[in-house]
Amino acid sequence: MLTYEGLKTLPKNVAGPSYDVRKVTSGIVHFGVGNFFRAHLGYYVDRVLALPGQEQWGITGVGLRSGERSEKKAEEFRAQEGLYSLTEIAADGTTQIRVMGGLRDYLQAPDEPEKVLALLADKATKIISMTITEGGYNIDETTGEFRLTHPEVKEDLADPQHPKTVFGYVVEGLRRRREAGHGGLTVMSCDNLRHNGDVSRKAFVGYARAVDGELAQWIEQNVTFPNAMVDRITPSVSSEGKAKLNERSGLDDLQPLISEDFIQWVIEDKFAAGRPAFEKVGVEFSDQVSAYEHAKIRMLNSSHLILSAAGMLLGLKLVDQVLAEQPVHKFVDLMLEKDVIPTLKAPPGVDLHKYKATLLSRFSNKAMADQVARIASDATSKAQVFWTETVRAVLSEGRDRSRIVYCMALLLELLRGKTEKGETIKLEEPFLNAEQLKSAASNDFKASIALPAFDGWRDLLTPEIEQEIAQARDVIRQKGVLASLPV
Missing domain, CATH: 1.10.1040.10 (N-(1-d-carboxylethyl)-l-norvaline Dehydrogenase; domain 2)
Incomplete structure (x- = not known):
């Protein structure tokens, strides 16, 4: 099993973090810790952490779903102290394997909601990111507005301080952040969605407006929602696939990951509370996203x-x-x-x-x-x-x-x-x-x-x-x- 101690004795064909993982702190909270996130944002953050003065940009992952499958994933991430291996394979068969160290913690929101909310409101948190699928933003295709009639959204609106949805968590976290005087931050969508920043703004501000008009206004003035284009093919990994990846790497990894060698991320440089030095690790900043x-x-x-x-x-x-x-x-x-x-x-x-x-x-x-x-x-x-x-x-x-x-x-x-x-x-x-x-x-x-x-x-x-x-x-x-x- 991958652990901090195991990083000292990795197989020769596996590269490990070139930075001290123990010194990394969390500056990003991510909702939706799936394979794409781990091979894309997780990949870029791992590269950034290898640069001087970037140790504050580690990630805390948040899972919103309950159930046996979600609990197992949480247990495995924690057992490996957030570490996982990424195997990149090009079309010609060229392979690179690396252990990623950017995921510093993982929280199950249904089990520890107050811990999640406290983290969102924490001054150290500068970016809230998400991969919640293209259809997960709850926008009515006919009206173009956030759907307040969705059953789970209605539940959150009835009791906004005890949320269940990503909209409820983020907005309640921002409310607490405003009360604490910690200022705004960046909400960053990493989903394959046209104008994903604009869609995110519409969703979260739309929910906030239904909770508290003044809070919605504060969010509009203090929170940024950059548009971005993300690209990398990251297949799901079956139990058999995990065994093959571990055989290839020589690791005992509970959550091994595979992706192509191609990767791209183009994003607007609109970050309200600072950002990692992404431009130094291949991210393209553009106002023509x-x-x-x-x-x-x-x-x-x-x-x-x-x-x-x-x-x-x-x-x-x-x-x-x-x-x-x-x-x-x-x-x-x-x-x-x-x-x-x-x-x-x-x-x-x-x-x-x-x-x-x-x-x-x-x-x-x-x-x-x-x-x-x-x-x-x-x-x-x-x-x-x-x-x-x-x-x-x-x-x-x-x-x-x-x-x-x-x-x-x-x-x-x-x-x-x-x-x-x-x-x-x-x-x-x-x-x-x-x-x-x-x-x-x-x-x-x-x-x-x-x-x-x-x-x-x-x-x-x-x-x-x-x-x-x-x-x-x-x-x-x-x-x-x-x-x-x-x-």
């Missing part, structure tokens, strides 16, 4: 979702397996080349055609064993985030819509919950209610088009387009994915 964000979301994330939907219907498990099917590869290439790139403004200095080639190479990395089920989870929310701008551009400009229509049909077939062979697909759609799930599973094509996945472009769906979607679904049913792709 939206350009990078659009390119990444509309190219990487959109095609990732296509691959996952196709893979689930085909019964394939891994992204590289799906892309290895030539009709799928050609379709994704055409989609990016014909539908996305012509309607997308390139970020400064970025060649979108080269970026496309890089993406397809990254997706083909067999070592990632990137599971399509992971990407397909919450597909309804992801489609609204990843596809909306491209769909709107294609439909509103009168472009060839055959590929866009097919994508919509593919998504609806995924939501139906059956593979081509009729096997049940276990859907992870946390934001669909029972009636919507029933509609998705039915053969009523018109009813399923009413699902919220299409809310971002519903005003452009003419009866003719809806009929085309229904026809595309029928072709997928009759011929299967590979034979029905419009390539």
Whole structure:
């Protein structure tokens, strides 16, 4: 098991922290300690801590969920004193293994809520960060406002000093911070979400306004919400995968992690209470984050979702397996080349055609064993985030819509919950209610088009387009994915 003492005797092929982990203190509180966070923000923080004078930027992780699985994760993080190994593998097989030391503590909010709130209000905390998934910000897609009617939000609003949601915790922590005179800080989203800083501001200020108008005003004046674009493929790791990673590294790690060697983070330099020296470890600061964000979301994330939907219907498990099917590869290439790139403004200095080639190479990395089920989870929310701008551009400009229509049909077939062979697909759609799930599973094509996945472009769906979607679904049913792709 990884521990501080074990850092002294790491295997020769494993690099350890080049700084004294015991001297690191917490300046960042992070909600949602999943694999992506550990391989992305955790990676950058580990690099920063190796620089002189940066020891105050360690991370305390916070888990919001209760239950056996969450308790086990908490126990494992604590047993290893926050340490974990990251194995980076390039498409050519080049491998680097490193023990990460930036996660200094882990709290289970349901078990120790006051400790979490005290930490949020602590003067030493300068950044509150989060990875709570694209659909986790509770924004109504129709009104664009924070949903106060969500059951858990309503519970928090009824008793704001004893919160359960991330919104409740952060706002109550900020209230206590204001009362203590500790000033503002930065709330930093690390989710794959367009304008994630602006969305975060809307969510947290919207919740705060429902609690206390003066507190909401204070937050608007003293808390910053930088927009950011994050990118790194970080697959989930099964029990078998953990064993293989430990065999490769020679470690006994309870929470080993794997990722590709590619990593990117572009963020606005808007930090209310200071920040780590991220610019010295590869983070790009820019006031044009939206350009990078659009390119990444509309190219990487959109095609990732296509691959996952196709893979689930085909019964394939891994992204590289799906892309290895030539009709799928050609379709994704055409989609990016014909539908996305012509309607997308390139970020400064970025060649979108080269970026496309890089993406397809990254997706083909067999070592990632990137599971399509992971990407397909919450597909309804992801489609609204990843596809909306491209769909709107294609439909509103009168472009060839055959590929866009097919994508919509593919998504609806995924939501139906059956593979081509009729096997049940276990859907992870946390934001669909029972009636919507029933509609998705039915053969009523018109009813399923009413699902919220299409809310971002519903005003452009003419009866003719809806009929085309229904026809595309029928072709997928009759011929299967590979034979029905419009390539």
